[in-house]
Amino acid sequence: MSAIIPAVIGIALVALGYFVYSKFIAEKIYQLDPNFETPAHALQDDVDFIPTNRVVLWGHHFTAVAGAAPIIGPAIAVIWGWLPAFIWVIGGTMFFAGVHDFGAIWASVRNEGRSVGSLTGDVVSLRARTLFMIVIFFLLMMVNAVFAVAISNAFVETPSSVIPAWSAIVVAVAIGILIYKMGVPILWPTIIGTIILYAVIYLGEAVPVSLPDTFMGLGAAPQWIVILFIYATVASLLPVWLLLQPRDYINGIQLIIGLGLLFGAVFVANPTIVAPAFNTNVPDGTPPLLPLLFVTIACGALSGFHGLVASGTTSKQLDKETDARFVGYLGSSGEGLLALVTILAVSAGFASLGEWQATFSEFGATGIPTFVAGGSQIVSDGTPLSREFAATLLAVMAVLFAGTTMDAGVRLQRYIIQEWGTIYKIPVLQNGYVATFAAVAACLALAFGAGGADGQGGMLIWPLFGTTNQLLAGLTLLVISVMLVKLKRRYIFTMVPMVFVTTMSFLAALYQLWDLFSSGSYVLMGLDVVVIILSVLVMLEATSAFTREKKAAAAS
Amino acid sequence: MKWPDIKKKLRWWGYLATEAYNAPYRGAVARAKREQDDLFMLLIFSEMMGVPNPVAYYTLELQPIMLERFHEWHTRMGMEHSPLDDFRCC
Numbered sequence: 001m002s003a004i005i006p007a008v009i010g011i012a013l014v015a016l017g018y019f020v021y022s023k024f025i026a027e028k029i030y031q032l033d034p035n036f037e038t039p040a041h042a043l044q045d046d047v048d049f050i051p052t053n054r055v056v057l058w059g060h061h062f063t064a065v066a067g068a069a070p071i072i073g074p075a076i077a078v079i080w081g082w083l084p085a086f087i088w089v090i091g092g093t094m095f096f097a098g099v100h101d102f103g104a105i106w107a108s109v110r111n112e113g114r115s116v117g118s119l120t121g122d123v124v125s126l127r128a129r130t131l132f133m134i135v136i137f138f139l140l141m142m143v144n145a146v147f148a149v150a151i152s153n154a155f156v157e158t159p160s161s162v163i164p165a166w167s168a169i170v171v172a173v174a175i176g177i178l179i180y181k182m183g184v185p186i187l188w189p190t191i192i193g194t195i196i197l198y199a200v201i202y203l204g205e206a207v208p209v210s211l212p213d214t215f216m217g218l219g220a221a222p223q224w225i226v227i228l229f230i231y232a233t234v235a236s237l238l239p240v241w242l243l244l245q246p247r248d249y250i251n252g253i254q255l256i257i258g259l260g261l262l263f264g265a266v267f268v269a270n271p272t273i274v275a276p277a278f279n280t281n282v283p284d285g286t287p288p289l290l291p292l293l294f295v296t297i298a299c300g301a302l303s304g305f306h307g308l309v310a311s312g313t314t315s316k317q318l319d320k321e322t323d324a325r326f327v328g329y330l331g332s333s334g335e336g337l338l339a340l341v342t343i344l345a346v347s348a349g350f351a352s353l354g355e356w357q358a359t360f361s362e363f364g365a366t367g368i369p370t371f372v373a374g375g376s377q378i379v380s381d382g383t384p385l386s387r388e389f390a391a392t393l394l395a396v397m398a399v400l401f402a403g404t405t406m407d408a409g410v411r412l413q414r415y416i417i418q419e420w421g422t423i424y425k426i427p428v429l430q431n432g433y434v435a436t437f438a439a440v441a442a443c444l445a446l447a448f449g450a451g452g453a454d455g456q457g458g459m460l461i462w463p464l465f466g467t468t469n470q471l472l473a474g475l476t477l478l479v480i481s482v483m484l485v486k487l488k489r490r491y492i493f494t495m496v497p498m499v500f501v502t503t504m505s506f507l508a509a510l511y512q513l514w515d516l517f518s519s520g521s522y523v524l525m526g527l528d529v530v531v532i533i534l535s536v537l538v539m540l541e542a543t544s545a546f547t548r549e550k551k552a553a554a555a556s
Numbered sequence: 557m558k559w560p561d562i563k564k565k566l567r568w569w570g571y572l573a574t575e576a577y578n579a580p581y582r583g584a585v586a587r588a589k590r591e592q593d594d595l596f597m598l599l600i601f602s603e604m605m606g607v608p609n610p611v612a613y614y615t616l617e618l619q620p621i622m623l624e625r626f627h628e629w630h631t632r633m634g635m636e637h638s639p640l641d642d643f644r645c646c
Contacts, residue, residue, distance in 0.1 A: 046582075046586075047582060047583050047586040048582070048583040048586075052575065052579050053572075055572065056575040056576050056579050057571060057579065059576050060576065060579050060580045064580065168615070179577065180585075185570060186570065186574045186577050187566065187569060187570040187573050190573050239588055240581055240584045240585055240588060241581070241588075242583050245577070245580070245581040245584075245585070246577075248580060248581075249577050252576065267581045313580055313583070314578075316583075317579060355561065375571065423592060517568070520597070
């Protein structure tokens with residue numbers, strides 16, 4: 001079958017979701033009011049609270065949520081065949097992610113722009129709030145470990161991406177200094193910086209960089225993991241304007257160019273899907289589709305991380321309440337499209353079914369390199385670019401997304417540890433350097449404990465990361481649902497996704513317990529036990545909050 | 557397309573790019589700047605807190621300029637009135 005068919009159907013369904021379903025949710029459920037004074041106006045301080053153009057805000061939301069995760073997840077999950085992944089990505093985007101992101105913005109806007117975490121304390125209970133913080137801590141720890149492993153794999157598989165990926169840091173710092181210190185208008189640094197970024201890809205191709213096979217007993221991939229964490233330590237201590245801000249900006253541009261290039265190439269090259277719709281012949285050791293599919297693809301279908309972005313920065317800058325639909329729903333739809341194009345790349349970018357089966361020979365062994373291999377084939381068929389150039393370009397794109405998430409993740413982890421230092425009165429933890437080292441040490445231990453040390457596999461931790469992410473989404477949906485119960489509105493549209501993801505997370509965590517035990521990954525097994533306890537607590541919290549609020553609503 | 561139209565388009569793109577660049581980090585950058593400003597203020601008032609200041613002659617001159625910012629600082633820090641005996645802003 002031609003890959004254009006699912007591409008068109010997917011885009012059409014997401015568009016339908018935006019024009020019909022999100023309109024219904026906006027009018028009947030969240031009941032957005034164009035005259036409501038948003039926190040950006042009511043609390044305007046020109047720092048956090050400032051009314052912002054909705055196109056800009058959409059761009060911010062979209063680029064903040066679409067990173068490496070919607071690439072890695074589908075690139076693993078296509079092992080069950082492309083159709084289940086397609087259905088979950090498109091259905092999830094339409095009925096889960098859109099409502100979740102949009103709802104998180106709405107909930108925050110209706111509560112003085114506060115974050116979902118702090119809302120949980122008021123709307124649900126203080127216990128739920130603590131739960132929320134613990135889930136976030138584990139999520140950050142896993143995201144750093146997972147992305148370090150993913151980047152190291154990409155560097156080993158595509159040595160030509162090494163120089164361009166590190167050059168992006170130089171370009172970002174140069175842009176940061178030009179704009180912040182020298183006051184240069186942004187347009188020209190943007191154009192020149194983007195040209196340099198793509199020009200360096202040729203240099204990367206000419207000078208591929210590979211680390212020695214073993215150095216101090218470490219293979220090439222673990223060496224990269226160590227280097228990446230050294231980088232993340234330094235980067236997270238630098239001022240935001242110098243590296244993180246321009247890097248994020250560059251990534252946004254790359255994301256839009258990359259998405260355009262991939263979809264354009266699919267339509268021009270018209271590749272054939274070689275992967276089976278349902279893979280009845282999965283390799284040994286592949287876990288069952290139900291429930292694992294729903295945690296393997298988290299970002300791209302539904303992701304709790306979005307709630308943090310939506311209620312952390314987006315809601316404080318919303319000009320009109322009615323913009324929430326455009327920003328939240330369409331922002332997460334953009335991420336769904338990235339996941340969709342990844343599904344197409346890893347199912348149509350191979351020459352034959354045999355080649356596809358050889359690639360998908362083990363669960364969790366695929367990821368960014370698979371996306372690069374499949375995507376570059378399609379791009380080189382559909383555009384004048386060479387296969388090598390396309391491969392480097394896509395690898396650099398994915399690496400940059402993952403790298404920026406690591407940089408921001410370590411920074412957030414440091415804030416949490418510093419806060420603990422303040423709460424529990426441990427002065428040493430309040431020190432920025434100590435907190436950073438503690439954060440990095442925890443992530444590094446997890447990256448190696450997760451199988452990064454042998455340089456392969458390494459993605460054992462991926463489903464666990466997805467599970468935690470979905471739990472967070474469940475908590476955010478719980479907050480939105482309880483708010484709807486209090487307002488005596490229909491809550492089924494947020495409650496069904498909540499029950500679904502929490503149940504799937506719980507089941508997936510239970511399944512993994514056995515899996516991790518039999519493979520001897522005791523570090524991850526310990527983490528999994530924590531995740532299981534957390535998911536049970538989330539379910540209990542949800543039940544008690546619902547009973548309480550429904551009684552209260554009936555009494556009033 | 558005429559030159560003024562091109563200029564208008566460029567200005568629109570410039571606006572979008574500037575906003576896209578600044579919007580996500582406005583808060584973080586402003587907070588970092590505020591921390592630096594607070595440190596600077598601490599230096600200016602260091603003499604009053606018993607920290608010897610070799611350039612007190614110059615920083616003394618800056619104190620009146622800092623009046624408003626100082627008031628903003630102590631309210632932000634949760635103190636209703638100025639914590640310094642010799643510097644009453646409210």
